[in-house]
Amino acid sequence: MKRYAALTAVDSVNLRIPRGTCYALLGPNGAGKTTLSKMIAAVLPRDGGQMEVLGFDPWIEQSEVKARLGVVMQSEVFDEDLDVRRNLEIYGGFFGLRGAAFQKKIQELLKFVQLEGRDDDAVQALSGGMRRRLMIARALLNDPELLVLDEPTTGLDPQVRHAMWGTLRQLKQRGLTILLTTHYMEEAAQLADRVGILFKGKLIAEDAPRNLISEHLPPWVLEFDASGHEETLVALGAETLAERHGDRAFVFHRDEAALRRWVGEKAFGAAVVRSTSLEDVFLKLTGRTLDE
């Protein structure tokens, strides 16, 4: 649990991440993702509750936990007074890393994140995507057992995001345990073995991405422009799960054909029939879209 004055930012969250798996925390702005990640990463103290990270209490044995963690924070925190390579050297120094093997490691990691040859550049001279990649490299300097990534792909263009996913998949294959927070349903679906939905500091649902969908919603959804179709929506609601969020109407059904038939019968505007996604689950559970 974590309180900021009267606000309880993270409240009775109960989660377990088995070694070697990837867990994604989904949640809208202000859900408490960053706060929870920082508590796990032994950066913030907690105000109550139990927590064990790699066998240690992260607040009581801060240094032990942090020595085994790789952290990519949501806000970029580089040492602006140092260039790319010095940033990695000094950061590694905080882990007690130095010497020739460590220098070689830096070289390998720069290559791994495709930043080789940028050693002497100022960090400020890198693009946003490059800086994110540098943060990944920095988080891997100490061969961590657990990676904590707070919105690692927010603000990246789709191409870079996909490349980042590839990188994270590689890391997972090497046996790293990963906790990542994200706004992107697709990211969670692509990378995570388990997904938790965090909303107003509470974990309101948790399961494998596929199960999370099937648990909460039928597999198909018809989405259309709601205005002018209020009555139809009510009528369909009697038959199956139908919801309205803002201007859009969502009609869920386990039978795709039924939905397609309705599209043929009624003159819906901008209608699509698609399989239900984590986004829909999120909308159903919280009544809000992720970027609201």
Add this chain to the structure above:
Amino acid sequence: MSDAAPARRAPSKAVRLRAVWYRHWKVYSKFIVANATPAVLEPTFFLLAVGFGLGRYIHREFNGLEYDAYMAPALLAMTSMYTAAFEASYGTFIRLRYQKAYEGMLATPLTRHDIFTGELLWCGSKGLLFSSIVALVLLAFGHLRTPWAVLVPAIGFLNSIVFAGISYLVTSWVKNINHFQFYFTIGLTPLGLLSGLVFPVRELPYGLEYAAYATPLFHTIETFRLVVSGPAHTSVAWAWACPLVLVTMAIVLGALGVRRMKGRLKA
């Protein structure tokens, strides 16, 4: 990259402090010449101005010395005070508020205590470096009168710890970087005058001399007088006690300052 992640152990406290210290050294030493030149030039010009200018109009002795010789120990104190005070106020505040440098450090095995203790030791080292440089200038002017002057760097170190600690207390409290101007203009500058920088404290009016005894800088200056000019040229008869006060203040104020900054970084 190795495939099997070895179980890492946390580095020891000493390694962590050294790493923080090294971070500051690395940043600072990039511009070491530009950074250290004023430390040489300022006391040089000052001693020239006093020795060949102002001093010629002052026909009296101060603690039994010529005016420039009287001021020499105080220069060491002022140098080590200002270098630490700047680093632990503007420097620390910029790292805290603008660069967010500490946030990155917090994701590593460093604790808040490591971060600020390492930085405090760095401030001390800067004081050591700067007072050594000034001591060389003093040596050139013939102002180092006892072999005990080899202790100057250590005293500079301690004085910088004192003022880094005090500056931490201020930094942990200010909301706006401009407020440091008050600290320097109505805090440290008058403090220099009060502590016997330009004339002996016993000549202060209205019993202010007793206020001077309560200031940390007075004890530093007297300690420098002991080792630079000799026991015969101190401002008070009990100057032998001043080094003890200095050591105590360094420990107490340093620890208090670190503690306050730890709290500040939590928010």
